[in-house]
Amino acid sequence: MTVLANEQVIDGKGWRSGALVERRKLSQWFLKITDFADELLEGLGGLDQWPDKVRLMQENWIGKSQGLKCRFKFPGSSDGIDVFTTRPDTMFGASFVAIAADHPVAQKLAANAPELQAFIEDCRKGGTTAAEIDTAEKKGFNTGLTVEHPLDASWHLPVYVANFVLMDYGTGAVFGCPAHDQRDLDFARKYDLPVTRVVADGDETDSNFQGDTAYTGPGRIVNSHWMDGLTIDQAKADVIAKAEAEGWGEGQTQYRLRDWGVSRQRYWGTPIPIIHCEACGAVPVPENQLPVKLPEDVSFDIPGNPLDRHPTWSKVDCPQCHQAARRETDTLDTFVDSSWYFIRFASQPGGKPFDRTIAEQWLPVDQYIGGVEHAILHLLYARFWTRALSKIGMIDVKEPFASLFTQGMVTHQTYQDTDGNWLTPEQVKRDGDIWTIIETGEPAVAGRIEKMSKSKKNVVDPDDIVDQYGADAVRWFMLSDSPPERDLEWSESGIEGCWRFVQRLWRLTGQISGADGQDKALDRKTHQAIAGVGADIEALSFNKAVAKIYDLANAIEKAAPSASRDAAIRTIVLLSAPMVPHLAEEAWTKLGEGMIADMPWPDVDPALLVEDEVTIAVQVKGKLRDTLTVAKGLRQEEMQALALASQKVQHAIDGADIRKVIVVPDRLVNIVI
């Protein structure tokens, strides 16, 4: 048996095996991340060095919503159907109550109603893919039951089982207010239920709502007795207060976040340290018996969990009553391990997970880097884990990662043979638009460009190009072009150029001349490079840092021998060391300077960052007509005079009246005619 996640089920079959999938109730281990939902949400506010995108994704994932939970009673009974709504202000617009197919009330009714039973079956078959949900029709089954409206016991509403109501959110039941909810409106139109307007944004206060588009915008309450004229927010508060006062409902907060299912029925994971005892129930493995180790004599030749069928591993005595008991054979989701590895990384004592004092010195992680694909799962789990450890007093750290940088994904084209088996890029070759499998000569199909993944085999092993060009050239290549936050389609075009640059750099280090003399222009370039490269590396803009090193190399090559040039050569070795460490170290030794790893980043002379001449643009009516090289800090009137003296400018003005002249110091002159 294999257990699949929702996203691994396609058309009711396993995505890989194609085996039919059935739903079964399994008892599994969950971690109660929902207890931390609010904290995790609040904590996002303090993570100001995280990308907004990731914070927003987590916020949406946690999905906090506030509203009213209230009971629609069966007439003459205290029993009823509990409903959650974020729009208690629209209660007077209610026209039906809808419950999920899995709702207990529906289940109970179905026992004696084959038609309902069939409808429920139908709902379950409904797909979960985007397209299916988009096109899925709103369908309902009138149960014949009615419930009392909480605000008016004489008003009875019909109860439907509806395919669009989810059992695992809220109470599994809703009241439908068609005028102000699109799904409810679709449903009401189909089953010809009343549609009453209770929110109006202007003149339209007619209680009879027309059209097929629900109104969900702001406005004032209408057709709602004592609430008429209130704002939506006032009405919400009003209804909740009334419900609480009268005892038929209460304000409630709902989360979309669900508990974290950590059970995996497979070998490669941390054993869940629990022993099941007939008498004592689930008993934790005592601390002195931790860690529980996986057995090594296992076989993988038949499907299923090898731990389950191991002859002895699960047979243990209960730690409490010492009767024969059974070890839990589920293992933990590997996300569990990645939820605290950074704490272990910070301190690695023997015999316990981490040393609190040392870990607290290092944490939180100053700069965490990972792909966006971890925006929710890993990063939310790690935040949860850290808070949970903090709550049980094991560490005084709330947020694990102070600053987050999400690098883009590396993508590559995918290839398949005609049977749909994935092929690696090395297995195929291209001839025009035709792809063939190198080994067999059979045709191959080039597919989408996707994130590199082992399952689709569109991965490239860097070892090959490392062998060919060396680790430094490959490193330089990977840093040089694309900014790291952007997705990147892997291509080796350009690696040749990088390899050439590495050679160039090496040749430069052989050109120390011992000459005297200063080259002010080169000194300036050198110091601008020190400042620029340093700032770019700090900002993780490695591609820009690389460009500035190229610039400096070009300048050095053009310069005549001088003390300045020798200094520039030493500097460029230092600047490139983070990106081509092996070569830089070798070159530094050649220059007789010891270990580059011990060297500080070169100092910048701020005086040399300032140019004493600048090139300014001269525009006529916003169009560039000339550029002039002038002394930096030149007075505006002089800039204007020089600009007007330009022949090209005079030609462009062509005798027209000058209406206005805009002068931006050290940048441009714009003459408006």
Next chain:
RNA sequence: GCGGAUGUGGCGGAAUGGUAGACGCUACAGACUUAAAAUCUGUUGUCCUUUUGGGCGUGCGGGUUCGAGUCCCGCCAUCCGCACCA
């Protein structure tokens, strides 16, 4: 459907509202060479022009501004996340 991002030469990509295309790749031409490789020099957005020059250009359409790749409004396309969440 909701939320978010992205869109600039043949390609990867630069540009505090102020010279668009830095830097690299590719391509082409030249130097060196018996020849090739390596290296070096130059050209390389596009159109018109012999040149000098000039027109047009940052997905599309508007707007603000002396001046817009950058700001505002409205579209389009692609990608990512969530998705009948009441």
